[in-house]
Amino acid sequence: MTAPKTMPRLAIEDLSAISLRDGNRPILRRVSLDVGLGEVHGLVGESGAGKSTIAKAILGIIPSQVRIAGGKIGFEGRDLLTLSGSALRAVLGRDIALVPQDPTTALNPSRRIDAQMTDGLRLKRGLSAKEARLRAHSLLEEVQIRDPDRVLASYPHQLSGGMRQRVLIAAAFGLEPKLVIADEPTTALDVTVQKQILRLIRALQERHGTSVLFVSHDLGVVAKICDRVTVLYMGKVVEQGATAAVLAAPRHAYTKALLAANPRYDRPDTGLEPTPPEVITALRAEIAAFDAGSGEARDG
Amino acid sequence: MLLAVIANRAAMALVTLAGVAVVVFILLRVVPGDPVAMMISPGASAADIAALKAHYGLDAPLLVQFGIWTKGIVEGDFGTSITLHRHVTSVLADRLPATIELAVMALFVAVTLGGGIAIVGTLLRRTPGEAVIDGLNSVMLAVPDFIWALALVLLFAVALPVLPLTGQIDPALAEGFSTRFYLTESVLTGRFAVAGNILSHMIMPTLALALPLAAVIVRLLKQSLKEAMLQDYVLLARIKGFGELRLVLQEALRNAIGPTLALTGVQFTFLIGGTVIVERIFAYPGIGNLAIDAIINRDFPLIQGLVLLFGLIFILINIGIDLTVAALKPRLRHA
Ligand SMILES: Nc1ncnc2c1ncn2[C@@H]1O[C@H](COP(=O)(O)OP(=O)(O)O)[C@@H](O)[C@H]1O
Numbered sequence A: 001m002t003a004p005k006t007m008p009r010l011a012i013e014d015l016s017a018i019s020l021r022d023g024n025r026p027i028l029r030r031v032s033l034d035v036g037l038g039e040v041h042g043l044v045g046e047s048g049a050g051k052s053t054i055a056k057a058i059l060g061i062i063p064s065q066v067r068i069a070g071g072k073i074g075f076e077g078r079d080l081l082t083l084s085g086s087a088l089r090a091v092l093g094r095d096i097a098l099v100p101q102d103p104t105t106a107l108n109p110s111r112r113i114d115a116q117m118t119d120g121l122r123l124k125r126g127l128s129a130k131e132a133r134l135r136a137h138s139l140l141e142e143v144q145i146r147d148p149d150r151v152l153a154s155y156p157h158q159l160s161g162g163m164r165q166r167v168l169i170a171a172a173f174g175l176e177p178k179l180v181i182a183d184e185p186t187t188a189l190d191v192t193v194q195k196q197i198l199r200l201i202r203a204l205q206e207r208h209g210t211s212v213l214f215v216s217h218d219l220g221v222v223a224k225i226c227d228r229v230t231v232l233y234m235g236k237v238v239e240q241g242a243t244a245a246v247l248a249a250p251r252h253a254y255t256k257a258l259l260a261a262n263p264r265y266d267r268p269d270t271g272l273e274p275t276p277p278e279v280i281t282a283l284r285a286e287i288a289a290f291d292a293g294s295g296e297a298r299d300g
Numbered sequence B: 001m002l003l004a005v006i007a008n009r010a011a012m013a014l015v016t017l018a019g020v021a022v023v024v025f026i027l028l029r030v031v032p033g034d035p036v037a038m039m040i041s042p043g044a045s046a047a048d049i050a051a052l053k054a055h056y057g058l059d060a061p062l063l064v065q066f067g068i069w070t071k072g073i074v075e076g077d078f079g080t081s082i083t084l085h086r087h088v089t090s091v092l093a094d095r096l097p098a099t100i101e102l103a104v105m106a107l108f109v110a111v112t113l114g115g116g117i118a119i120v121g122t123l124l125r126r127t128p129g130e131a132v133i134d135g136l137n138s139v140m141l142a143v144p145d146f147i148w149a150l151a152l153v154l155l156f157a158v159a160l161p162v163l164p165l166t167g168q169i170d171p172a173l174a175e176g177f178s179t180r181f182y183l184t185e186s187v188l189t190g191r192f193a194v195a196g197n198i199l200s201h202m203i204m205p206t207l208a209l210a211l212p213l214a215a216v217i218v219r220l221l222k223q224s225l226k227e228a229m230l231q232d233y234v235l236l237a238r239i240k241g242f243g244e245l246r247l248v249l250q251e252a253l254r255n256a257i258g259p260t261l262a263l264t265g266v267q268f269t270f271l272i273g274g275t276v277i278v279e280r281i282f283a284y285p286g287i288g289n290l291a292i293d294a295i296i297n298r299d300f301p302l303i304q305g306l307v308l309l310f311g312l313i314f315i316l317i318n319i320g321i322d323l324t325v326a327a328l329k330p331r332l333r334h335a
């Protein structure tokens, strides 16, 4: 795929963040990335690289112990970081939706699926209770749930993990947002279910023309469904480009190592482990040099 | 399952009440002081005293006295009050409604006030407002009902005399009632001026009973709500664009309320116990106030009846809690 020529859907520029928890340690180091219209952009990196922090910054849910130290998050010509609470609330749910990582905790245990799927449609799409219910029904059919009525009447604990993730995906895409953020949407699922969910996200994304920021720690997964990819290490972008190009000719030693580790689709945790120590040492030196150079990340 | 719970609790209730009956019966007769001693004039002869004791059946062996009492209970006769010369059941039936109205009102105020403050405190979390609420709440937690009663008297009857100090209703208005549920009846029959008069009498005792319970509710519910607000499903709802109040009410409250509900039930029994002193302070004509008179006069049959009644109320409240918690369980299983 080629890079989009129009203005991107989401344009993150020089986003920096620090952790107030341990001595203002940098979490994000001038991260820039674009998600084009109708593009699936993969954000890869090992655990703690800062992927979720980027997602949270977009969604305005940065934890109290994390501070955004600089940068912009451009969306529709506005910087999401500077929006007021109510302006951001207007955008969230209508233009931006989230597919969360863990479907077991992302649904309210004491509310029926029906209520949890229709509330957003009523709030953000102005549907009546009846219209929202019909819409939820057809959305569940769209994510290949065979008995939508039973699922709608269920409490979350009555559904399997894969089923719950389908519900959450249906709810996210059902809001017809322009951008969906999927933060490791398959990590908590069984291997067999993972593939179905990935196919589902890609299918929905194509049908609705949605832009997706797809977060994963697994380059293999990202390779399967992303048009472009950004590789993150310790909050710093180490490689960025069209997925095919990056896979064919990785420029950075770290990416090469990730690929050489031959990440296995069915065992997502194995891919990132065996990065050679010399690659890590070199990367850390690179990051230390960056911190010393940029100055901003260290003070305070 | 629910039926099994009820049957189980009913059986346990009977055993508990029987135990309470034995204990109070023996205790009254072992502890010094009896009704006769309270009645006789200073110069009474030993023969007079013996005659009076015989009259009230207090000269028989303990076991025989107990047998007579329990036989009466089985037949629905709880004895006759020595000081009031009326059947214990009819005295209690006269006085219980006032206490029920007071206790239910206090429970309602405590839940509304405590729940409301807990929700506001949750909305204000991590702001100076929360610190203010926490500070006031820890003071409120330390103040017992009778201190509230005295403080309220000083405030609303002495410093700013706007509320009637004692009683349940202006005696001139206490006419034409067909039940003893004065407040309920006056509201249902549309006599709102009378209801207003009753309410003005109830404000101080209600608050005295409600404030300590409200403080407990604030502490626990706010804690649970804050925990619930950190859950992923609240985060997801926030990302749908719901405002904070909606998040608290729609997402957090139902998952947070379990522990508070259970504790409120337990604390409600303490509140009922608190009616004894609070009704006394405000000369409110309920069973709590009656209990103090009965004890002062060593009115054995009345004391026994009152203790059984309090025991029954506590047991009913506990069964109510169990049923509520059981009913909520399927939904809270994964909370
Ligand atoms: N609530 C928090 N407070 C302070 N630091 C945090 C918090 N959450 C995450 N971090 C730090 O931010 C860094 C990046 O975390 P995260 O964005 O969750 O990584 P990823 O999603 O890539 O696994 C980690 O080093 C983590 O310790």
Ligand SMILES: [Mg+2]
Pocket (backbone or CB within 6 Å): A051, A052, A053, A184
């Ligand atoms: Mg993460």
